[in-house]
Amino acid sequence: MGAxxxxxxxxxxxxxxxxxxxxxKDSLISILQDVQAEYHYLxxxxxxxxxxxxxLPLVQVYGVATFFKAFSLKPRGKHLVHVCLGTACHVRRxxxxxxxxxxxxxxxxxxxxPNFEFTLETVNCLGTCALGPxxxxxxxxxxxMNVGKVKKMxxxxxxxxRPKRDEKIKVSA
Amino acid sequence: xxxxxxxGIPTRVPEGTTVVEAARDLGIVIPTLCHHPxxxxxxxxxxxxxxxxxxxxxxxxxxxxxxxxxGQVIFTNSARVKATRKVIIELLxxxxxxxxxxxxxxxxxxxxxxxxQIKDKNCILCGLCVRYCKEQMQSGGIGFVGxxxxxxxxxxxxxxxxxxxxCGGCEWICPVCERACTADRLVNxxxxxxxxxxxxxxxxxxxxxxxxxxxxxxKVYY
Numbered sequence: 563m564g565a566x567x568x569x570x571x572x573x574x575x576x577x578x579x580x581x582x583x584x585x586x587k588d589s590l591i592s593i594l595q596d597v598q599a600e601y602h603y604l605x606x607x608x609x610x611x612x613x614x615x616x617x618l619p620l621v622q623v624y625g626v627a628t629f630f631k632a633f634s635l636k637p638r639g640k641h642l643v644h645v646c647l648g649t650a651c652h653v654r655r656x657x658x659x660x661x662x663x664x665x666x667x668x669x670x671x672x673x674x675x676p677n678f679e680f681t682l683e684t685v686n687c688l689g690t691c692a693l694g695p696x697x698x699x700x701x702x703x704x705x706x707m708n709v710g711k712v713k714k715m716x717x718x719x720x721x722x723x724r725p726k727r728d729e730k731i732k733v734s735a
Numbered sequence: 736x737x738x739x740x741x742x743g744i745p746t747r748v749p750e751g752t753t754v755v756e757a758a759r760d761l762g763i764v765i766p767t768l769c770h771h772p773x774x775x776x777x778x779x780x781x782x783x784x785x786x787x788x789x790x791x792x793x794x795x796x797x798x799x800x801x802x803x804x805x806g807q808v809i810f811t812n813s814a815r816v817k818a819t820r821k822v823i824i825e826l827l828x829x830x831x832x833x834x835x836x837x838x839x840x841x842x843x844x845x846x847x848x849x850x851x852q853i854k855d856k857n858c859i860l861c862g863l864c865v866r867y868c869k870e871q872m873q874s875g876g877i878g879f880v881g882x883x884x885x886x887x888x889x890x891x892x893x894x895x896x897x898x899x900x901x902c903g904g905c906e907w908i909c910p911v912c913e914r915a916c917t918a919d920r921l922v923n924x925x926x927x928x929x930x931x932x933x934x935x936x937x938x939x940x941x942x943x944x945x946x947x948x949x950x951x952x953x954k955v956y957y
Contacts (some may be wrong), residue, residue, distance in 0.1 A: 606892060609891075611841025617876075619869070619874070619876065619878065619896070619898060620891040620896055620898075621875060621876065621877060621878035621880070621889075621891040621896065622875060623891070624880060624891035625878045625879050625880050625891075628880050628882070629881070629882045630879050630882075631882075639904060647921055661939065670928070
């Protein structure tokens with residue numbers, strides 16, 4: 563369900579997601595995961611629909627959605643870029659890698675590019691410290707990153723909004 | 736039926752009874768905040784800690800979620816329990832000094848300083864309102880939102896939910912909302928009003944019961 567669809571007005575695909583997960587209250591998290599895979603975030607309408615169909619109070623669904631960091635209530639990009647800032651990566655200049663990724667994407671950490679292609683986030687450890695500094699894009703790990711490798715790494719993914727020259731200077735300053 | 740010993744008194748209670756209920760049957764008062772007879776046990780506030788002897792060792796456990804077991808030996812007011820309970824009350828006060836229920840508890844248990852930085856969140860996350868809404872009103876309008884230090888009681892998307900019937904039960908049961916501390920000033924998280932200032936002397940002979948009626952009138956408190 564990785565394909566990006568236009569968000570249908572009433573989140574109609576929620577019903578089929580619930581059916582494919584068995585339709586039980588106990589499969590709430592996997593339902594939310596599938597909804598997130600569909601829209602790249604959890605739209606309010608989808609959450610309301612999930613709550614109604616499962617017979618759960620909305621606040622319970624909302625509580626689960628806000629509890630896990632993997633879920634987002636804000637629209638996110640197609641590709642998730644995680645830059646590790648854990649101790650091992652930090653001492654190997656992960657902040658410089660982060661600054662370079664920010665410069666290339668034209669957004670600060672925690673933000674999404676305007677064309678909804680990339681969302682940039684930082685994590686505190688990805689568990690592969692031997693490969694640090696490490697960047698994870700979607701499911702793929704890029705080890706031993708440095709400033710020079712960032713451009714090539716991002717080029718492997720689809721278009722990203724390249725900031726204009728004056729914007730570039732503003733972000734890196 | 737299971738047989739257990741609480742503060743040296745042997746007692747028999749039906750299986751499934753929690754230790755706090757068994758103790759209250761004996762007239763031993765264990766202070767609680769998040770416990771309510773009409774709601775499911777939760778174990779959030781940890782004020783009801785008791786010491787459970789296990790051979791040569793002992794452990795501290797929340798009595799509101801601890802089922803009574805055969806041969807259990809419980810101490811509700813040992814030195815370890817008292818010391819730990821004071822720290823817990825201090826921690827609760829640091830996150831919510833405006834609650835009269837908490838201030839009274841602090842006065843009752845001789846907490847006369849708060850060693851932690853005061854961060855008034857106006858909530859102790861005891862979950863009483865959330866459980867009341869869900870279990871007694873069958874509604875589920877409010878719940879816990881977020882995680883870690885950002886965890887709070889809220890409604891979904893910060894709008895009044897359809898399920899809410901405006902019963903006011905969440906405010907009624909809340910140890911903070913209903914009984915806000917009306918003291919003029921708080922000195923380092925403690926109000927110093929009410930029971931801290933006016934000792935209530937009701938016991939002519941101190942039997943070291945678990946709960947006092949006043950800070951000055953009881954030899955348990957120092």
